[in-house]
Amino acid sequence: MLPQLIVSGLAQGVLYALVALSMTMVYRATTVVNFGHGDLVMGGAFAVYIFVVYRGLPYVWGGLLALVTLFALGVLIYRGLVRRAMTGPHLAVAMMALAIGYALRGVARVFWGREVLPFPRIFPDRAWLIGNVVITGDNLVISGTVLGLMAVLFALFHLTRTGKLIQAVFQSQRGAALVGLNVGAFHAVMWGAGAALGALGGVLLAPITHLYPDMGVWVLLRGFAAMTLGGFGSFHGAVLGGLILGVMELVLGAYVSTAFIDISAYLVVLVVLLCRPDGLFGRQAVVRV
Amino acid sequence: MSEAGEAVGPVAAEAAAAARRPRRRAPGRSVFWLLPVLALPVPLLLNPYVQFVVNLILVYVLVGVGFNIVIGNLGQLAFANVAFFGLGAYASGILTVHAGWPWWTTVLPAGIVGALAGVLASLPALRRIRLFYLAILTMAFGELMRWIYIRAEPLTHGSMGLAVPPPVLLGVRLGTDRQKFYVFLALAVVVVVLTASLLRSRFGRAFMAIRDNEIAAAAMGIPTGRYFVLAFAWGGFVVGIGGAMYTALIGHVTPEAFNLLELILHFAIVMVGGLASLAGSVIGAIVLTTTPELFRDFPGFQELVLATLIILVLLFLPRGLVSLLAAWWPVFGERYYRE
Numbered sequence: 317m318l319p320q321l322i323v324s325g326l327a328q329g330v331l332y333a334l335v336a337l338s339m340t341m342v343y344r345a346t347t348v349v350n351f352g353h354g355d356l357v358m359g360g361a362f363a364v365y366i367f368v369v370y371r372g373l374p375y376v377w378g379g380l381l382a383l384v385t386l387f388a389l390g391v392l393i394y395r396g397l398v399r400r401a402m403t404g405p406h407l408a409v410a411m412m413a414l415a416i417g418y419a420l421r422g423v424a425r426v427f428w429g430r431e432v433l434p435f436p437r438i439f440p441d442r443a444w445l446i447g448n449v450v451i452t453g454d455n456l457v458i459s460g461t462v463l464g465l466m467a468v469l470f471a472l473f474h475l476t477r478t479g480k481l482i483q484a485v486f487q488s489q490r491g492a493a494l495v496g497l498n499v500g501a502f503h504a505v506m507w508g509a510g511a512a513l514g515a516l517g518g519v520l521l522a523p524i525t526h527l528y529p530d531m532g533v534w535v536l537l538r539g540f541a542a543m544t545l546g547g548f549g550s551f552h553g554a555v556l557g558g559l560i561l562g563v564m565e566l567v568l569g570a571y572v573s574t575a576f577i578d579i580s581a582y583l584v585v586l587v588v589l590l591c592r593p594d595g596l597f598g599r600q601a602v603v604r605v
Numbered sequence: 606m607s608e609a610g611e612a613v614g615p616v617a618a619e620a621a622a623a624a625r626r627p628r629r630r631a632p633g634r635s636v637f638w639l640l641p642v643l644a645l646p647v648p649l650l651l652n653p654y655v656q657f658v659v660n661l662i663l664v665y666v667l668v669g670v671g672f673n674i675v676i677g678n679l680g681q682l683a684f685a686n687v688a689f690f691g692l693g694a695y696a697s698g699i700l701t702v703h704a705g706w707p708w709w710t711t712v713l714p715a716g717i718v719g720a721l722a723g724v725l726a727s728l729p730a731l732r733r734i735r736l737f738y739l740a741i742l743t744m745a746f747g748e749l750m751r752w753i754y755i756r757a758e759p760l761t762h763g764s765m766g767l768a769v770p771p772p773v774l775l776g777v778r779l780g781t782d783r784q785k786f787y788v789f790l791a792l793a794v795v796v797v798v799l800t801a802s803l804l805r806s807r808f809g810r811a812f813m814a815i816r817d818n819e820i821a822a823a824a825m826g827i828p829t830g831r832y833f834v835l836a837f838a839w840g841g842f843v844v845g846i847g848g849a850m851y852t853a854l855i856g857h858v859t860p861e862a863f864n865l866l867e868l869i870l871h872f873a874i875v876m877v878g879g880l881a882s883l884a885g886s887v888i889g890a891i892v893l894t895t896t897p898e899l900f901r902d903f904p905g906f907q908e909l910v911l912a913t914l915i916i917l918v919l920l921f922l923p924r925g926l927v928s929l930l931a932a933w934w935p936v937f938g939e940r941y942y943r944e
Contacts (some may be wrong), residue, residue: 349737397916404923406736409675411876414869415915422908429904529905533865537748540741548738579752585745589738590729 318516319449321566327455329562330462331517335535336542337466344486345506345550348398351410352417353514353539354532359420360386360515361522361531365433375438383512390511391504398507417532424529433527458520459484465516466555482506492495512520541581544588547595556596636936637884641794643697648783655806656782657854659807662894662898663789664850669874669886670800671719671843675777676872677881678804679836680816681816682736685726685743686871688750689719689841689865698769699760708779712849719839719845727837731830747868754860769852779853789850795844801883803839812836813881823926873911876917884937888926 340352350356363385367378393416393569401412401557440453473479485492485502493499544563546553561584568576574582588595648656672686696718697711722790729742754761761767779785795825803809811832814822823829852858869892878889896914898904922928931938 317684349740351740379668398919401919404919405680405880406682406685407728407876407880408919408923409913410682411872412919415919416913418869418908419912419916420903422912424905425908426905520789530866532651536865537745541745544741575752578747582745582749582752585741589734589742590732593732593734 319447321570322563323449323451323455325563325566326559327452327459327562328565329559330459331535331558331565332538332561333466333543333558334517334554335514335539336546336558337469337551338510338517339495339539340543340549340551340554341506341513342510343543344395345510346402346503346552348402348409348413350510351413351536352415353413353510354534354536355383355417355420356386356390356511356532357521358424358516358529358532359389359511359528361527362428362518363515364426364519364522365435365527366440371434375523377442377536379516382519383515386515387508387512388397390508393511394504394507399503421529422533428527428529430528434514434589435522435525435527438523447509454524458524461516461520463551470551537585538581541584543595544585545595547597550595550597553595553597632677638889641790644790648786653782656786658849658895658898660782660786660789660854661718663786663793664847664854665775665870665890666793666887667796667843667850667933668871669878669890670797670883671840671845672871673875673878673881673883673886674800674804674836674840674843675723676875678809678812678816679833680813681730681741681833681923683726683730683837684740684868684872685722685746686840686844687863687868688726688743688747689722689752689844690848690851690867691747691750691860692722693719693769693845693883694852694858694862695754695761695848696845697768697852698829701769701772701852702767703760707774707776708849708853709774712846715844715849715852716845719848720842722845723837723839723841725841726841727834730833730837738920744865744868747863748865751860751863754863759894760859761855761860764860766857767886768823769856769858771856772853782854785854785861789823789854791852792846796846797883797887800843804883808832808835816881870911877915877926879927882925882927882937884930885925885927888930 335353335357338356339350342348342350342353364375367373367381368375371378373381391525394555397416398409398412401408407591415510439457443450445451473482481492481497482502484495485497485499489499492502512583521531521535536562539558543549543554544557545560546555546557561581563578564584565580568580624725625882651659668686668690671689675681675683693715697708697715699708700711701708701712706883726743730739734742755764757763772785774788777784779788804812811822811827814825814827815829815832851862855862857927874889874893875886877893879885879886892909892914896910897907900910918925918929923932927937
């Protein structure tokens with residue numbers, strides 16, 4: 317029983333990890349916590365739906381186009397709206413992020429109303445039995461894609477010149493600007509990348525779930541929980557936090573009560589912030605008062 | 606600062622002279638009393654549906670006023686307001702349905718439940734959790750409460766919602782929205798006046814000192830922790846009373862009424878109306894309650910119009926709609942806010 321729960325939990329957790337990673341990217345680059353990020357995940361799912369179901373593209377191409385679209389949307393959101401709100405108080409930035417997410421939800425609802433859209437099955441409809449653990453095709457495709465992408469991202473980040481530049485801006489924006497990096501463009505690109513990564517969550521989620529305009533809310537708080545658990549602002553913390561959260565939901569759900577599946581994310585946030593605000597790998601979370 | 610008097614430049618001297626000069630025809634705060642008086646004959650002019658919306662505005666006035674204390678005056682990113690609202694609404698509903706109390710006796714308990722939730726929500730802030738950490742924590746708190754409404758089925762009747770009989774005031778059944786309007790108006794006026802005097806007192810000034818610079822406030826001898834608890838508790842109290850009014854107005858309390866969408870609405874009332882401005886909360890409640898009603902029949906446009914409104918205000922009127930009024934009428938200006 318337990319090994320199965322862990323495998324299924326990890327398969328769920330990679331999605332949380334992906335969303336948490338994309339939010340961390342935006343947060344580290346611009347210190348903005350995007351309260352509308354869940355709706356970018358929703359946007360990714362609806363974009364791939366448009367490309368695959370309406371335009372008849374193959375799933376892979378539809379997914380890539382969806383990522384490109386959401387990248388552009390992320391850059392646009394940052395350049396047009398968020399950057400201007402950032403001169404105001406934190407509250408204005410938070411409100412702006414929420415309003416943008418709300419607007420995206422509105423756009424989805426104008427076109428699809430309150431109906432729930434089914435997506436054609438695309439991932440291999442097979443399951444493998446290893447020991448007594450069942451691994452489905454969905455699990456393999458989603459985990460494989462996310463883990464592969466994360467490996468590429470971490471390699472990019474730590475090994476290449478671009479990655480070094482990114483780390484430089486993370487460390488000191490003013491310093492990076494002084495040595496000639498275009499910090500403004502960097503912020504916009506990171507917002508785009510964050511939006512595209514989040515959208516990938518939606519693209520991968522679309523074939524295994526139903527699409528509806530409010531689907532982003534579900535994933536937003538889980539992303540936050542994963543970030544909090546791993547330590548706010550830490551990349552590997554976000555990934556690990558997502559995986560732990562995925563496993564925890566199922567283990568608590570099976571051994572304690574199914575009711576815990578819905579609230580483990582909130583409990584994680586409460587317990588971690590009250591007991592160990594830095595999370596597993598975080599930098600300082602407590603503000604000096 | 607008065608000992609620096611001899612060092613004033615020409616600009617400061619001019620400002621001081623302007624302050625001494627009696628302002629002509631500038632109405633004082635007493636002008637705000639006109640508002641509820643003018644509202645008295647309003648129900649005679651309205652059809653039942655519009656009356657319902659007007660009552661809803663009064664509910665959201667309290668929601669906005671309470672929320673504004675925490676995020677506007679105390680300046681904290683604490684998003685537990687929906688929890689205060691829901692707990693107040695459920696407290697009133699449960700006392701009416703299960704304990705058989707008449708509605709009017711549940712108003713104060715609902716406020717107290719809201720205040721207790723406020724105290725609870727202020728505890729993480731005492732542990733120095735601030736900014737986004739506090740925002741996420743309080744959001745999780747709100748969602749956890751919603752889960753409890755669903756699960757505490759014997760009390761709340763779960764996701765079906767709790768049907769509450771029409772409110773009763775001193776033995777009189779408030780069957781129509783017009784009757785409710787006068788009760789709500791009286792409640793809203795009392796609570797807003799109390800809040801206004803709280804904010805003008807040393808307590809309110811302490812809130813704003815904490816918002817502007819917490820370390821400096823503590824160094825001046827303000828016990829910041831106590832004021833955190835007080836601000837959250839009073840905010841929760843005001844919103845809890847709003848919750849009791851909501852129960853009386855809708856007559857059916859469901860967990861879904863207190864989800865994250867509701868948070869966006871509460872937050873928008875404060876931000877669109879004007880941070881740290883009581884008049885702003887009233888304006889925000891009026892605008893943000895009526896706008897979605899206008900677009901009720903067009904799915905999606907409700908969200909789009911609301912979001913566009915919020916974004917436009919954030920971009921072009923960072924001090925909220927109230928700053929438009931303040932430009933003509935200084936009494937609307939927030940005297941305790943500086944960028």
